[in-house]
Amino acid sequence: MTTADVDVPPVGSGPDEPLPPGTPVDRTNCAREQIHLTAAVQPGSVLLCVSAADLRVVQSSADAGDLFDGPVHGRSLTELLGAAAAADLVAGPAQRFHRLASGSGRLTRTVDAAGYVPDPRLLVVELEPRPDQDDETPAGIPAALVHTVQQLQLGRSVAEVLETGVRLLREITGYDRAWAYRFEPDEHGVIVAEDAAPGLAGFLGLHYPAGDVPPQARALYLRNRVRSIPDADADPTPLEPPVNPVTGGWLDQSDGAARAVSPVHLRYLRNMGAHAALSVAVEVQGRLWGLLSAHDYRGPRRVPPEVRTVAELLGLVLSTRVADLEATAREAAEVALDRHRAAVLEGVAAAPSVLEGLAAAGAALLRVCDSAGVVVRVGGELRLVGATPPAMDVARLLDWLDAAPATGEGTVAVADLPHAAPSLADLAGTASGVLAVPLSRAQRNWIVWLRPEQPRTVVWGASAAPVVVQADGQPRSAPRESFERWRESVLGRARAWAPSELASADRLRAGLGTHLIARAEELARLNARLAQVNEELDAFTYSAAHDLKEPLRGIHVYATFLAEDYADTLDEAGRDRLAAILSLSRRMGVLIDSLLDYSRLTGEELHVVRLDLREVLRSATELVGARLEAAGGQVLLEDPGPPGALVGDPDRVVDVLANLLANAVKYRSAEPPVVRVGVRPVAETRRGPALVPAAAAGAGSTPAVYVADNGIGIAPEDQEEVFRVFRRLHRIDERRDPDGGAGAGLGVCRRIVHRHGGVMWVESEPGRGATFYFTLGP
């Protein structure tokens, strides 16, 4: 900082920083204008700024001397206004203003005086001279106050109250026209009520861009509720000196009524044709809901402080009424939504599943969020209610929701899907508005309410003025040069989701959460019961098979002895039938054995240890050794895997391997059977990743043991069938395979694998051998 800068308070001038006061302002930078620091006042008002320490004037509007007997700088407030008035003003804002008669102190005119404290070291006094012919105290003011409050109480809706408000504002100010201006969620404004002199009406329903009331102006309205601009045509009066000598900074006029108007806003008013304006804040729940604005087209028109006080009261009462009526309407809407939600939850409680319950709720589900269509997806199952896109397109919408960034509870609410997701623009007809609540984001369960596109035409009362680059290269644009109306078609946009609807969706989700948890518990209970019943069934099967085997063995034994002892006494036919009995009872014995093998597994505990594939394969090979040798076959251990890779019950794993080796012999091709055995990651198998989610996800999983033979192979349609109990695919010659063919073998194998928490499958092409895979854990 150079010494030359010392007098100027440091204010940044970066692209987003506030502009230093005095910087030329236009539409390109007016959002950064520090309108409360303007070192000037409106013409017709006089500003005196005195030091709080000695009440002497340190800063004033340039024309302040005109109200007194000469220049004011350095003189005391007591001298200038009289001791009583000065004391009142110093005491604080007990009154909005003080009427000071000409001759009081050094005053040469009758004025209304109001004070405020912009800084503890300062006191500012604003002086407004009364008109020359003035009725002392307007007798109508108390009546106007009562009338204002009464009238506003009569309104039964927000629209009615606003109608009354604009009418009253026009009566109070005597201006040509008054508007109620409402700020929409995107901060652009719309005229929602109008009262105007003949020929000046016709603006109702027009929209104005958000920039017409920049953010800092909105903030000031919440602090200083009435803004009066009596003369839009006159130049402001500068403060002298511009920088306050006590604070060394710009004078903060946020609380002042005389504060000069931004040149941008003045040009705005002039371009509109207005010569005077007055606006009153409408505040609802701490937010600037809108403005009541009055304009006069005939010429400058001063609104005296007592009338501005009435306008302020009008704003306050109207704000309260709007807040009350909106709350009442919201509550009524919520009560209706509550009723529909309760109906939906009741239906869900009685339904067999949450999904079916929601789908069956139909219209009530639509009304929970006042929508036209609903999509429900639970556990991958989809239900469509009302007007929705076809299922295929809904899938695209759900994909988009799945990928949407999760925020808070994960609710996604858009009113303009075609803009939020251009790839889904084709769904605008039924899904321009999307309100989606996740029931479980992990499981991709959603309830999605849909609203159709609501094509409408917005009539703008003004277009955003183009930025013109001037000869000096500076962008410069006039504020709102054109108040030409233009029509905009709004497409791909649905009616916005109201806060009460968002809350309703959220509450439904909470209600369903309870149901989902209850159902999960019910499911767990049923699963446990099912497991128990399965076990009981296995136990029953085992004992039934065991009991059946006993007499069957007896039949077989006696038939055998009959054949041995009485073969000679029987004729040919008798011997044949006896042979048939033997064969049939033998076959039945094999079937019962299969049942025993299969059901026995449940009652048996697994003795899980680290396995060495070499050892279990050796045991299995010994079990089928005779058959293997007879067929000239061989077993090759290709890759035993790293030590400790396999964990399981060795006896059961030997059963599985022996079964597979026996099958390799049984279903051999013309070649002698060659069986290759080893360990392989599931991810490197063809069907494994689909069966083992962890492997598909690339996470670690138990490796698969493979047993590959060079036999006749298995047709694709039989590759699941082979694992079913008692399904035999090949009629084996009984003489070649007297005890085989019951088909329970692979079913038992898979059961053993399942009990280990693993999976078992086969990959094969007919004529090219079969490769069986099994894992011993997830």
Next chain:
Amino acid sequence: MSPPRLLLVEDADADAEAVRRAVVVCLPDALLHRLRSGREAAEVLRSAEALPDLVLLDLDLPDTSGLVFLAELRQDPVTARLPVVVLTSSARQSEVDAAYDAGAHGFITKPFAPADTLEALRRVCGYWFGPVRRPGVRR
């Protein structure tokens, strides 16, 4: 040398017949005494002049279970060492283990076909009446 004496505790006639025929083939001079229940067998063993050389015991008996009978045999010092081979229809590992825990010397799941019963008994008898020395009898 006196002929081998076998005690078969078996209630099913067919199974008993299969064992009888097998023993006739593999130990032609043996004396096979068959009893139908555990209680009967316990009485006979208690009063018998001489104990059998080998007991073939079914576990599914009409009165007491074979396992209880076996456990009682082991409690009695006279029969504590008596060679007992279980011959029953079960194939469950848990029952096999229980039989050994109760003091069985062997466990055979009853074969379905008599030919297999013969094969099994040939091996059992070949063992107990071959090179193996049986335990002595305490009197």
